Amino acid sequence: MTHEQTPHILSYGKLTLVWLTLLALTALTVWVAHHNVGIGHVWGSLAIACLKSGLVIAFFMHMKYEGRLLRWLLFTALAILAIFIGFTFFDVLYR
Amino acid sequence: MDAAHLITTTEAIDPVFMFIFGASLVLLIGITVTMMAFVVRYHRSRAPEPTSKVSANIWLEIVWTGLPTLLVLAMFYYGWSGYLALRHVPKGAMEVTATARQWSWSFTYANGKTSPKLYVAVGKPVKVELVSLDVIHGFYLPAFRVKRDVVPGMKNYAWFVATKPGSYDLFCSSYCGTGHSAMITTVEALPEAEFDAWLNRKTEKEEHPGHELLEKHGCLGCHSLDGTIKVGPSFKGVWGRKETVLTNGAERTITADEAYLRRSILEPQADVVKGFPPVMPSFAGQIKEAEIGQIIDFLRSGAAERPKPDGGRLAKEKGCLACHSLDGSRGVGPTFKRLYGSRVQVTQNGKPMTVTADDAYLRESIRMPAAKVVQGFQPIMPTFPELKDDEVEALVEFIEGTK
Amino acid sequence: MSSAEQAQPCTEGGFWRDTGRTGITSWIFSTDHKRIGLLYFYSTFGFFLVGVMLGLLIRLDLMTPASTLMGPQTYNALFTVHGVVMIFLFIIPGMPGAFGNLVMPIQIGARDVAFPRLNLFSWWLYIIGAGIILTSLFTGNGPPDTGWTFYVPFSARTSTNVSLAVLGVFTIGFSSILTGLNFITTIHRLRAEGMTWGRLPLFTWSLYATAWIQLLATPVLGITLALILAERLLGTGLFDPTRGGDPIMYQHLFWIYSHPAVYIMILPGMGVVSDIIPVFARKPIFGYKMIAFSSLAIAAAGSLVWGHHMFTSGMSDTAILVFSFLTFIVAIPSAIKVFNWVSTLYKGSISLEAPMLFALSFILLFSIGGLTGLILGAAATDIHVHDTDFVVGHFHYVMFGGAGFAFIAAMHYWLPKFYGRRYAEKPAIVGWALMFVGFNVLYFSMMVLGLKGMPRRYYHYLPEFAPLNLVATIGSWILALGLIIMLVNLFRGLFRGEPAGDNPWGGATLEWSIPTPPATENFEQEPVVTHGPYDFTRTGEP
Amino acid sequence: MSRHRDDTGAKLGMWLFLFTELFLFGGLFLLYAVYLSRYPREFAAAGREMHVVFGTANTAILITSSMLAATAVSAIQRDERRRVLWSLGGTVLCAAIFLFNKYLEWSAEISHGFYPNSPRLAAGPPGESVFFSLYYLTVGLHGLHVLIGGTLLIWVAVRVRRGVVHSGDYVLLENGALYWHLVDLIWIFIFPLYYLIL
């Protein structure tokens, strides 16, 4: 069952690059927050946060190199979480 | 929606129920009968070996996925449209505010009048605004198929219309603690003229204002006036009573004086009477200073002991009327109508005899129902050991009055 | 005819003695899935008996309109503890913990679950949580009195021992999560060669679907309960309307877990029934794929309908529209299952032994429970029956008549395999008949009461409800009698009965292809599966 | 009879566990979303009381620690044990700095009278007290995870040193790192939600 496929090894260079991108995105989100007042920017910062977490998941957590199963499971879990939060708004928004 | 075409809440809900119930019943019977038929027909004694190996049929699956889908969609639609009727309050509905608290109801009408029962006019829609002062309660009128939770901090409402005069149960449906099941009252539907008269009458009886305040603030939901222990200690004889209380967990004995009573209302947790749960909410900010004075005055006057039990109410509450009618019809037990003073054929210790229904007889019948059993009836009346003597008196008086 | 030989329990062989280890520590520290399964079985079943006694006391109190048996506070604690014990200590951990552990690894041809030590840890968490809950009954200001739903603001205010009870439930939630995690990994990774997804027994399929709910919904319960603790201990006020909180949000969070949880209770039961019916009809299950698929569909769709518990709460009408609609959608996969079970009987060769009787009555009782669920799911009718005895009737039909009867069916079906001895058939059938009758007398009366308007969680009630309540109480005694007969017969049989043989029922799934009782490692060598789980022409071979 | 190792299974198990963590925090994010939509102005006002500098610094620290944890995994795959230990040490150090920062930040906030049920919040508008209660619960729970994750990584490091975890069997390190990345992930969302809502 456990056919040892050779694991994919991430190079240090790539890790550093991802790290720098993450730091840059952090700076960006702080900058945006200070120059763009208003509730609309909640969505902006969330988008940046999603981008950042996408990077962490894909590279640091190796999801990019995992099989289809894990990716599907992660997608399902996130979708269900989104539904839990989203459906609550059928109540909250229309009350 | 004009009054002529008014659909009552009951009329909106019941057909939905009949539809879903009917469809379900048909399905259930179908499934059960099929299952039983198979079990009998293909029992191993008749069918020693299986006669088919078929293990799937796509058409059957499609049919029994598709048909139920259509059926449930119909149920959903019907259920939803019935629900909408509950949400659309007819124009011109009378507005009443129902205030729920642990564990009593209080109803406030447009002119400021309050009452512990909900009075409404027959044929006139009522919109009830639901307010809770503490936890979640439930405003439930089974007769009108109406229910809505009473949530603190939320503006919920319900509406209904009574089409016949009468008295309808009003329950607290949402669990709210120790006194949940005691948090019941009634809707009194009166003909319109009577209702208007009631609404504009100043005070119902000549009551001590303190007594009214106790009712209004829901004190009587937890404290009785007649010595029975409800959630809290009874007010009967509270003035000057020696109490063992827990102050910060330490026991001490105090005498109930003005300062103590005041503190009990404003800071109930400061001294908790031993043997009672510390559940009384503080009324600080809710009761005006002058009102506290009136309440204490009422408690001091000993008036708490005076109010006489109401026989008619007892007869209903204790369930007498479940078996005895007031209109002369025969129920599980003999009717109360024109009972007082009449000649009754009874059996005592197996011997038939005739007695006159006087006070003594009635008292005995309530206290020891099995002693003399009216002929033609089963000896099934229960005893009511919890009735106090004055309550029995009140019941006897009530029976006397049912002409 | 009891020879000395027969009085010996058959528990000499297989995993009972294999390793030479005996004594209590060989159980409570064992990582063998069968031993852990039995640990779960005895602990959950023990709590079932506790819950059942509490249920009996509830009925005793409700026998007459104004009971003198106990005070209101006692009664409120009673139904709270009854609900908590039945739900969190019996029915949620029971089926996956006991029969999932006992049977599932064997059914897929594995030696054990994927993480045996984690499995043991789950059981310990369960026991610790149960211990905390029991402690909460006897310490502090007395047992919790909130109902099993712990609704705020009441649960944040009552002075009873809610915090400790909530902590216990929290711990048990963790145990449930770990079981789910373990099962998913096991089913993905440890299937024997040839055990394709299309050959998984339906019980295993149902556990797979269940495990996903356990995994994804339970953490929400965890945080919800943690918030109650925070509310009580730190005064966070997140649900306190006087400080900007919203009590309805608590209900959302609670039901996001607790509605899917009802499918944690029923899905394994459906799996048991799907495994039992073909065996006793000697015919392959009808619509294998649809039944397997509908388990997943129930798990998925069932996660989207939580709002139907809140139709009267003051939630928005839009939400009621959506949740009522979705509720009806969940009914469809359940209907598919029922129709396929009944069709399996067609042209079979049916033998009515105890497991089959319980399985068939499961279909009937679950259908009644489920169909009353439709009345609850329709917005209009739920308004009238919400928080009445009708709901109580509904959920006892699905939980006891459904999941509970399935649990009992599983006991009769599988325990002989693990004990090596079986019970007597006649008393089992008498017990079944009494339970079936008593059950219906009890809960049907309650449903009628609910329709007439009797609210639930009522310590006393108006006299107009008296006659039916009396009937219901009498029903509970009949039910109790049946349960006692059933139990005495079953356990007598397991220790004293006839030897069961390797395959007493003629089953075709893997657990029937190995010796009774199974050896510690289950299989001498890893099996290579060559046929489906309901191919009765080839029973006995893998 | 020896059971053979199933690294893929172990990793699957870890991911499943991470899902549960996600849903645990999910409940708090749900409440956040609901209360934000109900009290946008109060949330903005309360958000202005937060110390963005602390938040930003801690974000950078966690991202760095996450990178170091990923480096440790790459290093063990190449059998560079010293580098593994250094990276893990760095990760744990970052965790410690993070917690220390939190301590400073919380002390400052508490001394300003912001904590659940505080008199200052009780006097303010309802939305603000909701914001701070949520903040303390979410960040507190996250801090607990930092603590657990740090401890876990120390334990893993010890096993690496002892040679129990090595280039042929390093799933423990992989799983430890996965857990740590989750801690980072959650913070990536906490940071804008609580610090940058202006």
Ligand code: HEA
């Ligand atoms: C094992 C547990 C279990 C199961 C399986 C179910 C299954 C269902 N439940 Fe139940 N439910 C509970 C346990 C369960 N429930 C509990 C514990 C409560 C109360 C909690 C509390 O407040 O304390 C509750 C409460 C509850 C409510 C809230 C009531 C209220 O408080 O007002 C609702 C409302 O929609 C509901 C609906 C349903 C529906 C639609 C199903 C469906 O899944 C049922 C599907 C099944 C069928 C439909 C029957 C089988 C099919 C056929 C016979 C074929 C024909 C059918 C069709 C054509 C449709 N349930």
Ligand code: HEA
């Ligand atoms: C699996 C779940 C489950 C099961 C099996 C049961 C079983 C029973 N329940 Fe259940 N009940 C719940 C789950 C369950 N309940 C839940 C979740 C609630 C809601 C709680 C709440 O509102 O918060 C509830 C609420 C509830 C109420 C409503 C209380 C109220 O609203 O006021 C009532 C009332 O009659 C009741 C009665 C019973 C009875 C009589 C049984 C019968 O099964 C019991 C029958 C009795 C026996 C079968 C006894 C026989 C056995 C013995 C005597 C033991 C013999 C001993 C040995 C052999 C050692 N229950």
Ligand code: CUA
């Ligand atoms: Cu008020 Cu129940």
Ligand SMILES: [Cu+2]
């Ligand atoms: Cu539900």
